[in-house]
Amino acid sequence: METKLIISPSPHIHSGDSIEKKMYGVLIALIPAFIVSLVFFGLGALVVTLVSVFSCVLFEYLIQRFLLKEKTSISDGSAVITGVLLAFNLPSNLPIWIIIIGALVAIGIGKLTFGGLGRNIFNPALVGRVFLLISFPAQMTVWPEPGFFPMTYLDATTGATTLNMIGNHFGTIPDYTSLLLGKMRGSLGEVSAVALLLGFIFMLLRKIIQWYIPVFILLTVFLFTGIMNWINPAEYASPVIHLLSGGLLLGAVFMATDYVTSPVTKGGMIIYAVGIGIITSVIRLWGAYPEGVSFAILIMNAVTPLLNNYVKPERYGIRK
Amino acid sequence: MKTFKIGGIHPPENKISGNKEIKKLPLPEQVVIPLSQSLGSPSTPLVKKGDMVKVGTLIAESSGFISAYVHSSVSGKVAKIDKIIDSGGYGKDAVFIDVIGDEWEENIDLSETLVEECNLTSDEIISKIEKSGIVGLGGAAFPTNVKLMSGKDKVDTLIINGTECEPYLTDDHSLMLEKGAELLVGIRILMKALNVQNALVGIENNKKDAIKHLEVLSRKYPSIKIIPLKVKYPQGGEKQLIDALTNRQVPGGKLPADVGVVVQNIGTVFAVYEAVQKNKPLVTRIVTVTGKRLKDPMDVWVRIGTPVKQLIEFAGGVPDGTRKIIAGGPMMGKAIVNTDVPITKGMSGILLMSETESMRKTSRVCIRCGQCANVCPLKLIPSSLMTFVDFEEWSKAEKFNITDCLECGSCSYTCPSNRPLLDYIRAGKGKVNQIIRNRK
Amino acid sequence: MNTILLSVIILGGIGFLGVLILYFASKKFEVYEDSRIIQIQNILPAANCGACGFPGCSGFAAATVKSSSLDGLHCPVGGNAVMTRIAETLGQNVSQVMQQIAVVRCNGSCENRRRINKYDGEKTCFIASGLYGGETPCSFGCLGYGDCTKVCSFDAIRMNDETRLPEIDEEKCTACGKCIKACPKLLIELRKQGPKSRRIYVSCVNKDKPAVAMKACKVSCISCKKCEKVCSFEAIIIENNLAYIDDNKCRLCRKCVSECPNYAIKELNFPIKKEKVENI
The missing domain is CATH 3.30.70.20 (Alpha-Beta Plaits)
Structure with a gap:
């Protein structure tokens, strides 16, 4: 029998890019930050990350297999990313049972209730994180002291974050070297600016993300806090400290750029990023919480469908 | 180096058939010349069964404003006028001619000598181009005379498209290397027809020898500039090429003539030279026959109407495991239904692909990475357009300028979820255009 | 005692003000709708399929009330039975359409x-x-x-x-x-x-x-x-x-x-x- 010729519309070739390639690219970009967290928070960072990743993947598998009865999608790597990002937003001395609850909320409520990858409105890791922050404020706001490969987990000595200190005017703020390297108290993945920027550069080179969102978030926060600092330096900290402390870089580079929950077009991305920057600064300067990146991203996630619908690029060839 | 500014991709070039002499395909036993080879309405046949024709005999005349003359590409006897299955599987009217000998019409100059002088006026040139049945040879097959008329006395620049941005294809490259002198004469004829003082030839930088060759030849003519372009797909799209060479942007719904430019394909230029200087109508064209597993990929001069089968035989036969045969390049070409399909004026290449190369992967859910919007050369948002078409929201699709799409396929090519974006957009574009027409 | 009185007065006042606003708003923005439209909508099969050429059953109902005769208006889903009932309601005649x-x-x-x-x-x-x-x-x-x-x-x-x-x-x-x-x-x-x-x-x-x-x-x-x-x-x-x-x-x-x-x-x-x- 002669073989049937295949007919199909053009194009007949494909770049070979896939969801997996993109997701594993993001994971590679997260490696430097993970190494830094291992150095400063040691055993605790390892335990928290492993538990978070493992439970995220497991919950995705169990829910898809037994509750939704559909093909599982754990191999595409998105659950792993959610696990890592959730862990990166937690203090390294968080008890295992709380992490598991966080993972369940992140995957179960943040992702799969909406229909899984591609359909969720909010960044799943942030949904998990904010849930934990509100439910377990005591455990979620004590931060272990950074060391050098400390072998402590639940028994780590703790203190307040930089933002906490500048918000409430106490303690000594770490010097700039520590801020850049990440030798300070904070969530385990958010501390090192250098490592996060390395990841950012990697993702840019591999064309995994576009630069608009991170750059515009950082720019907005810098300008906003800079102006406030210029008006009243005694009350408001310098913008550089704002850029380098807290979850801003982690949020700007890895969380706000989550494909599914960020806008598609350049214009939309810029509005979204500026929105995140403003909300973050407002919460940091005047809010009850010292840190506001998570809330800012979640709020702007909710605006994303609107931006996708209304912000369209100008028609080709028509200039204003 | 110059290139267009918005979007674009760089697929593997795979130009495996290049750097060879252009061969001539032996005459087939029968040619099948379709009556609708160009954009627009089908031509009206002038011959009937049993008529004897020579090479270059007019067999069908233009039947409307956008329609083209068709000439016999062989000498022999008209066997029948009947339906032939075209590349899409639909029956189309065609003239079947049994080949007897190879006798050309008397007024056609078959010598290889270069004729430089052209004393015709602009209108005479355009009318000669029309009578020779010349259409755009880059793929769209738009009648050349109509395009020239639209830009005559209105434009200031003639742009020649020598980019050949489609992967695999090399026919324009070979043509530029072998027929450089003729091409320059052709460009000057077109400049005269349009009454312009400037011509820009855009060639992608992966054809350095062709750029060099034409640069040397064009030194005599300061009005013709050869411009190397950065390799990027879809540089051969009219709007992209105009943007790359002149920084002008053709707004949606407008023609290149509206920004003072007419674009012609390099293959068309050669056809124009032959028609005007040698009285030779468009009866042959150069076709790339290629494929990774094909024995002898090459560029061939083919008589219009030759079955694709014959061309593939000449290049070493269909290799085992071939599952897809594409007329044109892999980005914008059309997979043909069988190898009895005749070569038409708009077919620039025949590409053979194995199953692993050609089968699509299963499409998955959109992760809204925005890559399609990023590579779209016309600032569209393919992912949104696909959704609009899927839900039949035609007014929204129109508002998001679906009709601007040039069907370059960059979105589908780049999508990490393997979504068939262009399938939907192409179908939706047709529908929206129809709605707009009905409104008028 | 004074506190209780004050809160009752304030809350009652707000309530009364709300009632007034709502009353005038409903008067001012009232849209007149022929009651027969609802009647006919109740007769229709509520499939909202759009087969009649109108957007949903309510659109068709409005069209039947508005037009002077039922010529050219037909609900293919409800068929002759429904069309006869509509005609009765509106006091008009309808020709039987072959199923x-x-x-x-x-x-x-x-x-x-x-x-x-x-x-x-x-x-x-x-x-x-x-x-x-x-x-x-x-x-x-x-x-x-x-x-x-x-x-x-x-x-x-x-x-x-x-x-x-x-x-x-x-x-x-x-x-x-x-x-x-x-x-x-x-x-x-x-x-x-x-x-x-x-x-x-x-x-x-x-x-x-x-x-x-x-x-x-x-x-x-x-x-x-x-x-x-x-x-x-x-x-x-x-x-x-x-x-x-x-x-x-x-x-x-x-x-x-x-x-x-x-x-x-x-x-x-x-x-x-x-x-x-x-x-x-």
Whole structure:
């Protein structure tokens, strides 16, 4: 029998890019930050990350297999990313049972209730994180002291974050070297600016993300806090400290750029990023919480469908 | 180096058939010349069964404003006028001619000598181009005379498209290397027809020898500039090429003539030279026959109407495991239904692909990475357009300028979820255009 | 005591103010709606299928009330019964419309029509038909991707996985005509339902020349004109190499069915017993 010729519309070739390639690219970009967290928070960072990743993947598998009865999608790597990002937003001395609850909320409520990858409105890791922050404020706001490969987990000595200190005017703020390297108290993945920027550069080179969102978030926060600092330096900290402390870089580079929950077009991305920057600064300067990146991203996630619908690029060839 | 500014991709070039002499395909036993080879309405046949024709005999005349003359590409006897299955599987009217000998019409100059002088006026040139049945040879097959008329006395620049941005294809490259002198004469004829003082030839930088060759030849003519372009797909799209060479942007719904430019394909230029200087109508064209597993990929001069089968035989036969045969390049070409399909004026290449190369992967859910919007050369948002078409929201699709799409396929090519974006957009574009027409 | 009094006064005041605002707002922005629209909406089947040409049942109801006569307005889903009730409500007359049903005019199952190509694009008829004639040699026939089944609001048309042709559930079909618009090959036609749901139609739309059509499909109409000759009621017209049975003239005598050499004429819901007798 002669073989049937295949007919199909053009194009007949494909770049070979896939969801997996993109997701594993993001994971590679997260490696430097993970190494830094291992150095400063040691055993605790390892335990928290492993538990978070493992439970995220497991919950995705169990829910898809037994509750939704559909093909599982754990191999595409998105659950792993959610696990890592959730862990990166937690203090390294968080008890295992709380992490598991966080993972369940992140995957179960943040992702799969909406229909899984591609359909969720909010960044799943942030949904998990904010849930934990509100439910377990005591455990979620004590931060272990950074060391050098400390072998402590639940028994780590703790203190307040930089933002906490500048918000409430106490303690000594770490010097700039520590801020850049990440030798300070904070969530385990958010501390090192250098490592996060390395990841950012990697993702840019591999064309995994576009630069608009991170750059515009950082720019907005810098300008906003800079102006406030210029008006009243005694009350408001310098913008550089704002850029380098807290979850801003982690949020700007890895969380706000989550494909599914960020806008598609350049214009939309810029509005979204500026929105995140403003909300973050407002919460940091005047809010009850010292840190506001998570809330800012979640709020702007909710605006994303609107931006996708209304912000369209100008028609080709028509200039204003 | 110059290139267009918005979007674009760089697929593997795979130009495996290049750097060879252009061969001539032996005459087939029968040619099948379709009556609708160009954009627009089908031509009206002038011959009937049993008529004897020579090479270059007019067999069908233009039947409307956008329609083209068709000439016999062989000498022999008209066997029948009947339906032939075209590349899409639909029956189309065609003239079947049994080949007897190879006798050309008397007024056609078959010598290889270069004729430089052209004393015709602009209108005479355009009318000669029309009578020779010349259409755009880059793929769209738009009648050349109509395009020239639209830009005559209105434009200031003639742009020649020598980019050949489609992967695999090399026919324009070979043509530029072998027929450089003729091409320059052709460009000057077109400049005269349009009454312009400037011509820009855009060639992608992966054809350095062709750029060099034409640069040397064009030194005599300061009005013709050869411009190397950065390799990027879809540089051969009219709007992209105009943007790359002149920084002008053709707004949606407008023609290149509206920004003072007419674009012609390099293959068309050669056809124009032959028609005007040698009285030779468009009866042959150069076709790339290629494929990774094909024995002898090459560029061939083919008589219009030759079955694709014959061309593939000449290049070493269909290799085992071939599952897809594409007329044109892999980005914008059309997979043909069988190898009895005749070569038409708009077919620039025949590409053979194995199953692993050609089968699509299963499409998955959109992760809204925005890559399609990023590579779209016309600032569209393919992912949104696909959704609009899927839900039949035609007014929204129109508002998001679906009709601007040039069907370059960059979105589908780049999508990490393997979504068939262009399938939907192409179908939706047709529908929206129809709605707009009905409104008028 | 004073506190309680004060809060009662303030809250009561706010409440009263709200009542006033609401009252005036409802007066000011009141939209007059003919009460008959609601009445008619209650009569309509509430399928909101859009088959009548209006956006949903409420749109149709508004149109019936607005227009002076019911000519040209018809709810195919509710049929004559519903239209009569609407006419009674509005005090108008309505002409009885013959009940119709959709038929698929292609019998090119996998067995009857060989597949010569494999289509690898997006599997909807709308997209496939834009570029290709289909996987078979017949470029007129059913593509088999089921666009018609997707638009049906009544689950009345379904793809048969074996034949890869759509099948119509006569019980459920309301002749709304959505599938007709969805089919890019114009295969589906509304025909008179006929007595006891008996119908005869040509199950082919191939307009190729007989020899081509013959090769393309085992059950194609080859325009041999035998049916035209055998028909006593001039119900069969042959145009463009294709036979068509006019359902206004056909008397369901079934002569053409047995006459067709290519089994392209289909009969539905006739007793099988009689046919057996004929065959013997």
